[in-house]
Amino acid sequence: MDSSERIQIASNFLLQSPPGEINDVLNDVRVIISDDESLQEGVLPALREYNLAQFIVADVPGTKHQSIVSTAARAPPSESDSEASKDRFLDPRSKTSFAFDHITLEASDPQTYEPDAESEPLRGALETSTLSYLAAHYLEGVGCVYAVPDSPDMVIQIVANKYNPTNYWSGRWRSEYKVAVQAGTLSGRILANVHYYEQGNVQLASEHNVEITLPTGSRPPADLASKVLALIADEEGKYQTSLNDTYQEMGEKTFKALRRALPLTRQKIDWDKVLGYKLGAELASNKAGFAS
Structure with missing residues (x-):
């Protein structure tokens, strides 16, 4: 090879x-x-x-918050940019762009940028509502809102990570929504990944697509942002409930149908004594042979 x-x-x-x-x-x-x-x-x-x-998060230099590294976060290229420019990303919250090293996962070289004046009112309102939503529903969530270049549309991204290597599991929640202002739609997807690896190796990956019609009529940015995040909260809440119901059913029905909960003896096997079980069975068999 x-x-x-x-x-x-x-x-x-x-x-x-x-x-x-x-x-x-x-x-x-x-x-x-x-x-x-x-x-x-x-x-x-x-x-x-x-x-x-995976919406990897980066500590933005000069700030006290994290930002998401994603396709939507890519900084617009300029004619003078080199190949490395495709690894520059925006942090709209601090109006900063930064370089990102995909191997060390470190951000560097912060530079100020000016957002689009026309789209910034709605983007800022969506960001405020998103951060409020995160504070209420995610323990360690990170959220960013990006204006789509040359468009009135917005992209909302949310990621929450939970790593617990001591107990052999890790998980990541990602959600991404496109707010199409002129079309009046909120579309996106929710992705959940969980890994359990105590005495085994099991991964769960789920995806849920979202398509919602936004209320018609002109609204102030703050009102529209509040409505959008209320719809997101409702959709994510329903999906979380459906996941919980699925896990419950898997534990009570699916896994039990795949294998016995206990061996025929109705007792758990002590694997440290499994050799003793085998010897005991052989001795019992030999004893029966002698008796006959």
Whole structure:
């Protein structure tokens, strides 16, 4: 197997990394490549794709908050930009753009930018409502609102991560919505990823698409933003409830249908004594043989 094939295998592993565990996967695939310089250069496209899709968050230099790294957050390129410019992203909240390293996950080189004056009132109102929604419903959520270039539309992105390696699980909630002002629609998707790996390895990935009609008529930005986030809160609340119901049903019906809850003895097996169980069965069999 040549180096390019190893790089491709490593990239595929990285793209399937569970939430918060990509560094662990990267360390593991080092064994496959055995060349850190080739590894970093070869898997950079996969790391970039993964980070953008997973809404990786970055500590914005000079601020006390985090921002989302995503396709919607890409800074508009300029004629003087180099290849590295595609790794610059916007933090509309602080009106800052920053460079992002997809390997170290660090932000740097903050630069001020001027938002579009026409779209900023609605974008700012949506941001205020989004942050209020996060404070009420997400313990450690990050939310950003982006104006779509050359359009009155807006994109709202939300991500919440929870990593608990001590108890062998991690999870990530992502949601993205497009507010199409002229079309009067709110469309998007909700994605949830959970990984359990205590004495096993189970991943759950779910996706829910959203399509809602917005109220007609002209509204002040603050009123429209409040209505949009109320609709999002309702949709995410219903989806969370449906997930809880699904998990409950899986525990009570699906998994029980796949295997016995207990062996025929109706007692849990003590795996530390499993050899003793086997010897006991053999002795009992031999005893029966002698008796006959």
